[in-house]
Amino acid sequence: MKIAAIVGSTRNDSYNLKLAKYIQSRYEDxxxxxxxxxxxxxxxxxxxENDPPAEVTAFKxxxxxxxxxxxxxxxxxxxxxxxxxxxxxxxxRVDQVMIGKxxxxxxxxxxxxxxxxxxxxxxxxxxxPGLSSPVLPANEVLIGSVxxxxxxxxxxxxxxxxxxxxxxxxxxxxxxxxxxTVRN
Ligand code: FNR
Numbered sequence: 382m383k384i385a386a387i388v389g390s391t392r393n394d395s396y397n398l399k400l401a402k403y404i405q406s407r408y409e410d411x412x413x414x415x416x417x418x419x420x421x422x423x424x425x426x427x428x429x430e431n432d433p434p435a436e437v438t439a440f441k442x443x444x445x446x447x448x449x450x451x452x453x454x455x456x457x458x459x460x461x462x463x464x465x466x467x468x469x470x471x472x473x474r475v476d477q478v479m480i481g482k483x484x485x486x487x488x489x490x491x492x493x494x495x496x497x498x499x500x501x502x503x504x505x506x507x508x509x510p511g512l513s514s515p516v517l518p519a520n521e522v523l524i525g526s527v528x529x530x531x532x533x534x535x536x537x538x539x540x541x542x543x544x545x546x547x548x549x550x551x552x553x554x555x556x557x558x559x560x561x562t563v564r565n
Pocket of ligand 1: 391491493
């Protein structure tokens, strides 16, 4: 199984990027996680959507090739980041590569509620007709106070978080397999 990870923070030291890398390595025997770049994407503009810059085409191709998308979202001012919304807007247009492609969501923030608002918004956005992505129910991975749970090297140091991630992956794999069967 091949999963594309889209991380909503573009900063070098991002906890969400560290979380994506941790998931990539901890569950490498269960799926391949391809972490995609979104910081290089230009602002979505309808004038160029049919003949977009090469970065956009490559990004869409990577998503198209994946069996599923893992969204790793920070929370900016109570919602997803502008960079993430921009990437989603590109995916929603022309060849609409998200339609029918299953998604699961995780997120980490320094606040106590661990991206709960951003994740709720993201689920809603993924229901838009141009995206129409089935999202893994329940299994909400909300990592609050992340600065106390992921160390500088990117290790998750909180046992409760690790065990919740393990349970989620145990749930997501059969769910994704079912979604893939339905789509094919
Ligand atoms: C934040 N942060 C934040 N945290 C939160 O829990 N709820 C929020 O609404 C916000 N809003 C917010 C806005 C902006 C513009 C920034 C830069 C930050 C703090 C945020 O959780 C923290 O910076 C994380 O470290 C961001 O994720 P990455 O970049 O580490 O992946």
